[in-house]
Amino acid sequence: MPRSWVSPGVAYLARGLLSVIVPAASSVIIVVRLASLKGFRVSPWLMSAVVLGAAPLGFAAYVFADGRSQQRKANRLGARLIPRVQGKLPGNLDKVVNLVVKSENDYLARPILDEINVLGPTINFRFFWEDLIMTTDPQHIKTILATDFDNYVKGDKFREAANSVLGTGVFNSDGETWKLHRTMTRPFFTHDRISHFDIFDRHADHAIALAKERFRMGLAIDFQDLISKFTLDSASEFLFGHCIDSLSATLPYPYNATDSTNAIQGDNTATAFSDAFSQAQQGINRRVSIGQTWPLTEILADSTVQHMKVVNAFLDPILKGALEKHSTTAELDQTEFSDDQTLVDHLINLTSDFKIIKDETLNILLAGRDTTASTLTSAIYLLAMHPEFLTQLREEIISKVGLTRRPTYDDIKEMKYLRAVLNETLRLFPAVPFDMRESIHDTTWISPEPGKKPLFVPGGTTVSYSVFLMHRRTDLWGPDALEFDPDRWLDDRVKTYLIPNPYIFLPFNAGPRICLGQQFAYNEMSFMLIRLLQNFSAITLSLESQEPEMHPPAWWA
Numbered sequence: 001m002p003r004s005w006v007s008p009g010v011a012y013l014a015r016g017l018l019s020v021i022v023p024a025a026s027s028v029i030i031v032v033r034l035a036s037l038k039g040f041r042v043s044p045w046l047m048s049a050v051v052l053g054a055a056p057l058g059f060a061a062y063v064f065a066d067g068r069s070q071q072r073k074a075n076r077l078g079a080r081l082i083p084r085v086q087g088k089l090p091g092n093l094d095k096v097v098n099l100v101v102k103s104e105n106d107y108l109a110r111p112i113l114d115e116i117n118v119l120g121p122t123i124n125f126r127f128f129w130e131d132l133i134m135t136t137d138p139q140h141i142k143t144i145l146a147t148d149f150d151n152y153v154k155g156d157k158f159r160e161a162a163n164s165v166l167g168t169g170v171f172n173s174d175g176e177t178w179k180l181h182r183t184m185t186r187p188f189f190t191h192d193r194i195s196h197f198d199i200f201d202r203h204a205d206h207a208i209a210l211a212k213e214r215f216r217m218g219l220a221i222d223f224q225d226l227i228s229k230f231t232l233d234s235a236s237e238f239l240f241g242h243c244i245d246s247l248s249a250t251l252p253y254p255y256n257a258t259d260s261t262n263a264i265q266g267d268n269t270a271t272a273f274s275d276a277f278s279q280a281q282q283g284i285n286r287r288v289s290i291g292q293t294w295p296l297t298e299i300l301a302d303s304t305v306q307h308m309k310v311v312n313a314f315l316d317p318i319l320k321g322a323l324e325k326h327s328t329t330a331e332l333d334q335t336e337f338s339d340d341q342t343l344v345d346h347l348i349n350l351t352s353d354f355k356i357i358k359d360e361t362l363n364i365l366l367a368g369r370d371t372t373a374s375t376l377t378s379a380i381y382l383l384a385m386h387p388e389f390l391t392q393l394r395e396e397i398i399s400k401v402g403l404t405r406r407p408t409y410d411d412i413k414e415m416k417y418l419r420a421v422l423n424e425t426l427r428l429f430p431a432v433p434f435d436m437r438e439s440i441h442d443t444t445w446i447s448p449e450p451g452k453k454p455l456f457v458p459g460g461t462t463v464s465y466s467v468f469l470m471h472r473r474t475d476l477w478g479p480d481a482l483e484f485d486p487d488r489w490l491d492d493r494v495k496t497y498l499i500p501n502p503y504i505f506l507p508f509n510a511g512p513r514i515c516l517g518q519q520f521a522y523n524e525m526s527f528m529l530i531r532l533l534q535n536f537s538a539i540t541l542s543l544e545s546q547e548p549e550m551h552p553p554a555w556w557a
Helices: 008-037 042-074 090-105 110-119 139-145 157-168 175-190 193-215 223-240 262-265 269-290 305-329 343-351 354-385 387-401 407-412 416-427 494-497 518-535
Strands: 122-124 132-135 434-439 443-445 456-457 461-468
Touching: 042 456, 090 110, 090 269, 110 122, 132 175, 139 461, 157 269, 157 305, 157 354, 157 434, 157 461, 157 494, 175 343, 175 354, 193 223, 193 518, 223 269, 223 305, 223 343, 223 354, 269 305, 269 354, 305 343, 305 354, 343 354, 354 387, 354 416, 354 518, 387 407, 387 416, 407 518, 416 518, 443 518
Parallel strands: 132 461
Antiparallel strands: 122 132, 434 461, 443 456
């Protein structure tokens, strides 16, 4: 049966039966056969009971043996096991449920932080007897991303969870495949093009005009929705020369509006694409947070299939059209990067493989939309909460570029307070709060507690790290680490905390996998903030415009 017809859950259970039940049953059958040769008759009922009981007994034996094996390996390396989360139910089932449920409605990473506060900055969740290491220690993260880079890969576990959405793109590949994608995309992001600013300006003007139209109606706007449309339109235009035009859709009306036309949103193709792409990504996030047993939550069907049908229906014709156009106008060996090329143009010059082009475009589209939209949304929220910093930022903007002039690259480079606001936003709300790798070989990490043995990391283990939690550690950033204060990037706190330990700030990762689009993201976010504050002198939150259940609980303050 083709794999596409089988749900992840059914496939997972089938593999389990083949790897556990079948060997156990085969062993029992052999024993029964030998017994019959000796003249002993075994009851079919007894044989069935033994076969059914062999699987859990075999698994229990495996868990016990694995624990003993890990301890022996750690001892040989002069290390100790990473502190393990201790739940009340077998396999830490209660902890798994708590993590999944709270991730939907609690403050980000709260359940993880609760465990870290008890066990330390590096812990092992040990979900369903599977090691799942989480760290917020900068030395450990540096080891993963840079100093021992070759020992930490995306791995088969992550690849299986993300394959239905990301394919073999740069974020979901290792080894030679990753190097190929990295090599192919690097020129696009290391080549500064003024046309980027042309794209930003065009879509920024559109977004701001929509906002002003709503304000004239006396209504608030959903800024996250507006800025996600802006970044999606900008990203799609510079990636494949075809603007998705999500800003053409009617903006959602606030909760307290007397007249709403939100019902028409479902008819907008761009909105459908954007929503489907977001839902598919959330599916990946759920899988990764659960661990290797995630297929058990998708017994009936793959949770991403229907969403990806919408994404593919929108994206495939665009990419196929670009390939057809190229086949009639250019030769495949034209590898030089020209100023007016899109990423798709550049990729098509390097390969005619549709899957490679599509996977890479989809991976970069994800990064190009989400990182900037998330950071700009957080920045506006924080500036609304702290009007004194908004005033200071607007003063810098007006002094450098005035109220109407379009900012240039040089303007942005000179605006130190603007960069401080963005860095402080990225510190408190990094666009990728969690990431993960898989260890290849047994290794050790330096102990976060001086004087204690190093920590043992088994090979083949999922290793997750959180820059979100690391960025908020008071021992790394000072007693005011939880406060939004852009001035920390301009005063002595930089010398006290960041310069001696640069790996405490990693919003764009580090090492060989550092984000290629880092400078592009800074340029886009800076440009949009400048344009917004050229047009608006104040930002306020409108809680009455939100549905009551969406209001942040009081304790979040």
